[in-house]
Amino acid sequence: MYSAEEDPHASRIHLKKASGWKNVPDSHSEPLEATLDLGSEELKVELYILVVNSQGKGYDRVLISTERDAGKPIEVLSLGEWTDWVRLRFKGKSSEVGTVRLKLLELSKDASRLRIYCSQIMPTTGWTYPEQIAAELVEQVGPFLQRIGYIQQGRIYGAWAGHRTMMEELEYQHDWFARAAVYLMGNYDWDLLFLQSHAPDYIFDNLIKEAEPLTTSDRERSERYLELIDRTYEIVDRAIGRIAERADEDTLVVVVSDHGVIGFHSTRHVDDVISEILEKEGLLFYRSRAVQPGTKPKFGREEINWSRTKAAFFDSIYIYLNLKGREPDGVVEPEEYEGLRDRIIEALRSYKDPRLGTCPFSLILKSEDAK
Known part of the structure; x- marks a missing residue:
């Protein structure tokens, strides 16, 4: 930009x-x-x-x-x-x-x-194997676009350039995907064609909080964002359809997602919510309060006081107990381990979002039950 x-x-x-x-x-x-x-x-x-x-x-x-x-x-x-x-x-x-x-x-x-x-x-080269296919695709199909709608320069990498621009690039990218796949299928012998679209991930990361009717701050904005999400799936579906049309009766076509997504059922970020719960329970202590609760100390954003901390929250979904004998600065006695896990689960289930009045956690499991 x-x-x-x-x-x-x-x-x-x-x-x-x-x-x-x-x-x-x-x-x-x-x-x-x-x-x-x-x-x-x-x-x-x-x-x-x-x-x-x-x-x-x-x-x-x-x-x-x-x-x-x-x-x-x-x-x-x-x-x-x-x-x-x-x-x-x-x-x-x-x-x-x-x-x-x-x-x-x-x-x-x-x-x-x-x-x-x-x-x-x-x-124009360097992103395919065999090497020469990149230049061939650029010549026959057009320039490849890996990332869509991102601002590439400036002090903040990865900000969005605007939804209209994002959708225009999404249209181009998936039209390219379809044309490139059809070209390769028609000009090379193949056994497996694999194509990954990041479009749903892009759009949900960008829009889900304000698209979700439960947590949006603006009903009209929610409706616009839900329309953009629908349009994204239409773009992806259209590309899949064009590729699937080239498949014969002996070809198996599989469409799969690597993960799902749900709306934010909280007006605050989950990292902040869980860290606050652990602090109020007297289980999490910081030496300093820098930028963002719930982030890993090695990133320099928080410095946890491990000599006092019994439970810490990392990676958006994990709560770790600072168990004595397992962790370098462990303070949790083995005999209090199970009771402490039950206490944390109950604290999470009891939490209510201050504006919505609902609990944002739909599933809370112990590690052995999540396997």
Whole structure:
């Protein structure tokens, strides 16, 4: 992401009066320019943008080029438009060709607000076996897109660029999946075709708390998000259908999920809830209170006082007892082990979310019962 305003998710665009450009188009306001550095410190390429006022109603077009020549643009974008996919050579410690496309997300009439989204930059080789298939797929099917809707640059990696952009990339990605699968099935001998779609995981991670009617803070937002979830499954289903059409009567088609998902039945994160319960029970103590309860001490976010702690919570689903003789700083006597487990289970079952009035835990098991 690139932005003319300070944005923790974006690299800063510094607009200034354009100079040194060839073939500058007519503009009712002074043309503005900036550079975009794509890639990383190791491998990058510089693009040039020219912002113009083509209709006399304010800045409305962004020209993107590999050089300061408006007669040789990659694309001239209006609000909400994408460039075509473009191949660029990224240089640095080595040299590598990558594919990318850009989208104009925002442009105010005075150009004080300008945001440009950059898709994931994908190499044209190095992601298949045998090696040559990658270049073949790019040539026959189009550029591959591994991650969708993520902001790739800036201080925070992995933020979302907006739901419309996310869904547009999801559509492209799954259309590519289907076309690539059909191409490979038709041009190579094969015994097993395996395809993984991360789309449901993406969408639920991003939307589930506000999509869930029980926990949403805005009913209209919940309805919009549920529609996006439905649309995601339609996109995935359409790709599966196109691939399954190529299967003959001797081919077994299996669709499977590696895990499920449920809504947040709490207005607070489960890590915070469980850590708070353990603290109130006098079972969990910290040397410091840094950022986020329930996170592993080795990540530096919390420092647990193990000399006083009897139970600690890690990895969103596990509560560990600090058992003497098993743990380096164990304080729980073996004879109190079972009683302490029962006490923790009862405390979890008794907890009620302060706003919803319900218990967020649907299943609480001892380790031997979970096997």
